Amino acid sequence: MSVLERISTPRDLRALSEDELTQLAAEIRDLLIRTVATNTGHLGPNLGVVELTLAIHRVFDSPRDKIVFDTGHQSYVHKLVTGRAGEFGTLRREGGLSGYPSRAESEHDLVENSHASTALSYADGIAKAFRIRGEDRHTVAVIGDGALTGGMAWEALNNIAIQHDSKLVIVVNDNGRSYTPTIGGLATALTSLRTNPRYEHVLDIVKRRLNAVPGVGAAAYDALHAMKKGIKDALAPQGLFEDLGLKYVGPVDGHDRPAMEQALAQAKRFGGPVIVHAITRKGFGYDPAERHEADQFHAPGPFDVQTGAEKPKGPIWTDHFADHVVAIGERRPDVVAITAAMMHPVGLDKFQARFPERTFDVGIAEQHAATSAAGLAMGGLHPVFAVYATFLNRAFDQVLMDVALHRCGVTFVLDRSGVTGDDGASHNGMWDMSILQVVPGLRLAAPRDVTRMRELLDEAVEVADAPTVVRFPKGPPPEDVPAIGTEGGCDVLVRNGARDVLIVSVGSMAPIAVDVAQRLVDQGIGVTVVDPRWVKPVDPALVELARTHTRVVTLEDNGVVGGVGAVLLQTLAAADVRTPVRIHGIPQEFLDHAKRAAILERIGLTPSAIALEVLHDIARDSAEPAPEGRALLDVDGSR
Numbered sequence: 001m002s003v004l005e006r007i008s009t010p011r012d013l014r015a016l017s018e019d020e021l022t023q024l025a026a027e028i029r030d031l032l033i034r035t036v037a038t039n040t041g042h043l044g045p046n047l048g049v050v051e052l053t054l055a056i057h058r059v060f061d062s063p064r065d066k067i068v069f070d071t072g073h074q075s076y077v078h079k080l081v082t083g084r085a086g087e088f089g090t091l092r093r094e095g096g097l098s099g100y101p102s103r104a105e106s107e108h109d110l111v112e113n114s115h116a117s118t119a120l121s122y123a124d125g126i127a128k129a130f131r132i133r134g135e136d137r138h139t140v141a142v143i144g145d146g147a148l149t150g151g152m153a154w155e156a157l158n159n160i161a162i163q164h165d166s167k168l169v170i171v172v173n174d175n176g177r178s179y180t181p182t183i184g185g186l187a188t189a190l191t192s193l194r195t196n197p198r199y200e201h202v203l204d205i206v207k208r209r210l211n212a213v214p215g216v217g218a219a220a221y222d223a224l225h226a227m228k229k230g231i232k233d234a235l236a237p238q239g240l241f242e243d244l245g246l247k248y249v250g251p252v253d254g255h256d257r258p259a260m261e262q263a264l265a266q267a268k269r270f271g272g273p274v275i276v277h278a279i280t281r282k283g284f285g286y287d288p289a290e291r292h293e294a295d296q297f298h299a300p301g302p303f304d305v306q307t308g309a310e311k312p313k314g315p316i317w318t319d320h321f322a323d324h325v326v327a328i329g330e331r332r333p334d335v336v337a338i339t340a341a342m343m344h345p346v347g348l349d350k351f352q353a354r355f356p357e358r359t360f361d362v363g364i365a366e367q368h369a370a371t372s373a374a375g376l377a378m379g380g381l382h383p384v385f386a387v388y389a390t391f392l393n394r395a396f397d398q399v400l401m402d403v404a405l406h407r408c409g410v411t412f413v414l415d416r417s418g419v420t421g422d423d424g425a426s427h428n429g430m431w432d433m434s435i436l437q438v439v440p441g442l443r444l445a446a447p448r449d450v451t452r453m454r455e456l457l458d459e460a461v462e463v464a465d466a467p468t469v470v471r472f473p474k475g476p477p478p479e480d481v482p483a484i485g486t487e488g489g490c491d492v493l494v495r496n497g498a499r500d501v502l503i504v505s506v507g508s509m510a511p512i513a514v515d516v517a518q519r520l521v522d523q524g525i526g527v528t529v530v531d532p533r534w535v536k537p538v539d540p541a542l543v544e545l546a547r548t549h550t551r552v553v554t555l556e557d558n559g560v561v562g563g564v565g566a567v568l569l570q571t572l573a574a575a576d577v578r579t580p581v582r583i584h585g586i587p588q589e590f591l592d593h594a595k596r597a598a599i600l601e602r603i604g605l606t607p608s609a610i611a612l613e614v615l616h617d618i619a620r621d622s623a624e625p626a627p628e629g630r631a632l633l634d635v636d637g638s639r
């Protein structure tokens, strides 16, 4: 039996010998590598926190003590030692373990949100609650150096610093990277704490002198080395954390589990808020990850365990954006690019290579990115802020009051819009076409294919007096979906028969819309399919086009509440157009992790489900007996 198989709760860790703990760490690394190689997931971050997580669970008493993981992508080790090792093979599989903490999975899990920089705020609140309730319980927050570049983390630290009796231990997991090396003054400050030359110099002097003392010298040096933090405190510049009034312990070698346990135990005894600064390496213990230049296997696709070679994959939407934004940059010297710590994932790496002085990585700081973009526009440039759709949520006020209010020409490129799937509820880009609807002057485009993406990006960067948004989904784009004409201010994709049904297809829904149209035409129903391209504002010509049809069906890879369909319905009503509208989109709920295709199937965003719905509506309105689903269309779409 492996050591890991003997661990069903964290308390089992306390009975292990040093050798067993070393063996356990090796077993965990092996399991992480083999599982992520097939299931995908965050290998680099989790390899970096094996010893750190074991130390936390040996010093603290989860679930009585609460452990919060910032972003949550580095919680696999936590899952393995909290009773889920046996089902770890289901990682990121539908119905299996989530790639992030999950309250449904375990009482040891608390925060499911994968948006970074939130852990310290949760922890501040939990620690205050324990104090007010008179409960002698600790709260531990694990936050990466990248997540520390998010403004919310500093809002929390500002408050935590004055909560002198909050039993709160903040473990800064400092591996020097987000995907790429962490940027900014904070990274510099952390590095100075990590590598203070005065501290190293003094330690060398002490080591030489002590080792010169026969017998006792070496032992004394070892004792001193184990207390190296003390020297550090004495010599290190007043660290930024201590300047805030926070107790600081470290830096500690995050892969030296005994040293981590000693530092955590010291922090626990303190009884107030304290920072434990752990120095780790992303991908530690797996050479292909440690050597992986781009992001140290932050979130690799499937890969070969022996070589680390990732299975080749075809181009995704992002790759096409990456090429086209460079072309825009070539012809538009005023265009600059911004990323929030995701240069490669959002496709700005080529732009950065070509125009390094016009590319800005602001850290995990989407709010700053948006308002800084407004500043760049005020300064006469045209910024393109490329960001995952879900992460723009946190910069809504900045888009509204800093960009749109001042009519700044900023282009937001929202990658991973719509259902993303694998990364769970907080990663789906399902809110942008709802929340951005309320931003006065903002123009929103949803390209249906790569050709339209290029065209719409070109149009977007021409707009100098309002924010523009171009959004596209995760994964490979469809083949181009050509237009057969224009009508209602839209591209016409299908025009067949009478004007029974107008399908308004938004962005990536085009292939589905065309398939739905064919199924309806097969049933003798006349269909027009249009793609508005710019979905905000609604073109008045589209309103008139709707007026000439018997019914309207809208399809969008966005929440149905407040989305494109809802706004079209509202616009038709305001124009006294009484054509009934059926809105198809993502139900306004948090979607459990699964593959995108499986989720689209489950929520009915498939050609057969949509076609059936239309047939039902037609039958209902014509008072004919509702068609039996399978009689007309089998669920799989066969007739």
Ligand SMILES: Cc1ncc(C[n+]2csc(CCOP(=O)(O)OP(=O)(O)O)c2C)c(N)n1
Pocket: 045, 048, 071, 073, 074, 114, 115, 116, 117, 143, 144, 145, 146, 147, 148, 173, 175, 177, 178, 179, 282, 298, 340, 341, 342, 364, 366, 391, 394
């Ligand atoms: C608000 C937000 N923006 C971007 C991301 C994407 N993201 C996921 S992990 C990560 C890097 C996190 O770096 P760090 O906190 O240092 O953790 P590490 O991966 O190094 O362990 C980023 C940018 C996110 N999860 N949340």
Ligand SMILES: CC(=O)[C@@H](O)[C@H](O)COP(=O)(O)O
Pocket: 071, 073, 114, 299, 345, 416, 420, 423, 474
């Ligand atoms: C944790 C996080 O926010 C990202 O690393 C996320 O995993 C994005 O995944 P994709 O880049 O595969 O969409």
Ligand SMILES: [Mg+2]
Pocket: 144, 145, 146, 147, 173, 174, 175, 176, 177, 178
């Ligand atoms: Mg990091």
